[in-house]
Amino acid sequence: MNDPASLNAMLAARDLAHVWHPCTQMREHDGTLPLIPIVRGDGAWLVDAEGNRYLDGISSWWSNLFGHANPRIAAAIAGQAARLNHVMLAGFTHEPALQLAEELVRVAPPGLERVSYASDGASAVEIALKMSFHYWHNAGFPERRRFIALANAYHGETLGALSVSDLPLYRAVYGPLLFDPIVAPSPDWLDAEPGESPDDVAKRRLGDLRALLERHARETCAVIVEPLVQCSGGMRMHSPVYLAGLRRLCDEFDVHLIADEIAVGFGRTGTLFACEQACPEPGRRAGITPDFLCLSKGLTGGALPLSAVLSTDKVYRAFLGDYAANNAFLHSHTFSGNPIACAAALASLAIFRDQPVLEHIGELSARLAERIERLRDHPHVAGVRQTGLIAAFDLVVDKASGTAYAGAERRGRRFYRHALERGVLLRPLGDTVYFLPPYCINESDIDLLVDVAVDSIGATIA
Ligand SMILES: Cc1ncc(COP(=O)(O)O)c(C=O)c1O
Structure with missing residues (x-):
């Protein structure tokens, strides 16, 4: 441990007097774990x-x-902070929010035209879940109230995101507060039977998913997935064959597909988005377009909290109507589309544009x-x-x-x-x-x- 007279130890002691840290048993900072x-x-x-x-x-x-x-992102943040810190995004707009929306639509899988902003990953997942549910409500299918999530999934800590997560460490104690998704087996390639390739595991798991959809599609809003890598679930990986089959099944059974690329987006898996790697199928291009794409973490290059949910025009149009019909998406977060965070994201995307990052x-x-x-x-x-x-x-x-x-x-x-x-x-x-x-x-x-x-x-x- 630190020498108690050291600068590190003094700062740690001041911190521990008041700060309650995330994902931490605070007792462990009493002696065995350095802060x-x-x-x-x-x-x-x-x-x-x-x-x-x-x-x-x-x-x-x-x-x-x-x-x-990063100097480029830091300069963008400083420049924006000196011009406009924040303005609410209801009734107002600003260049960073609209330009970022244009950029995200340009780089995302084709067909995602609408951008909703929030602050953290979990709040983006909440938006995707609520939007999908609300879409079916507006479309005249109020019986669609359930979600299919994968075993070993993780989508964040707020109650909706935790509901579609499957890690007992984070979920178990809050179980009484959560809704229960339909859980499909994970296509994790470490679960291969003897002689099975990762593609074989993916195909077997698609068979399991098909069986669930045959039983539950009419009560289901969406399937939610972390494309290619279930990160918090222990960096468990699956074949891109699964993504292509998943899109096909969601089309066949007419349920939404929510791709949570909060962790894997922006190059981590080797392509800008993991969905791009979905295997080409006869008569189809490589890559898939989900109905909802959740982004955060690397969105600002990791400099500031910001998240976004991209969705299709078809989804967007289902929320248009007379105000009195009460079918608008009235979800909001105070700092939705914060200009400084959007400026950081634009600087990060400019680095992807200007340098051979991939x-x-x-x-x-x-x-x-x-x-x-x-x-x-x-x-x-x-x-x-x-x-x-x-x-x-x-x-x-x-x-x-x-x-x-x-x-x-x-x-x-x-x-x-x-x-x-x-x-x-x-x-x-x-x-x-x-x-x-x-x-x-x-x-x-x-x-x-x-x-x-x-x-x-x-x-x-x-
Ligand atoms: C796939 C995935 N979704 C959602 C989240 C939640 O993001 P946040 O911690 O910003 O709420 C995480 C966080 O690790 C994640 O890995």
């Missing part, structure tokens, strides 16, 4: 009050794209793939996997049986502490270690991430 006061960011690195540096291997909860304190992500992904190769033979590592610039593995008692450590042993937490002491921020999900670095990371820092991970596995299993 690190960060004073500045420098590309892929974070710097604490005493000048110690930490390589951010997880992009600060998957949000940062082009580095902490090519660079491809190069970094190849380097990461090469470096994690040696983990495949490690006796305490299972399930080495990668999609784009997201890679993960699970710490296990022994590889042959795949036996997991008892949860109470908190091996992942040990790993986290050990890596931090070596100046690397890798924060496992349970015993799943993952790499999800910002795109400004250089190749030698990718090597450092993996070297420290290998070293930390040794310390974790000892």
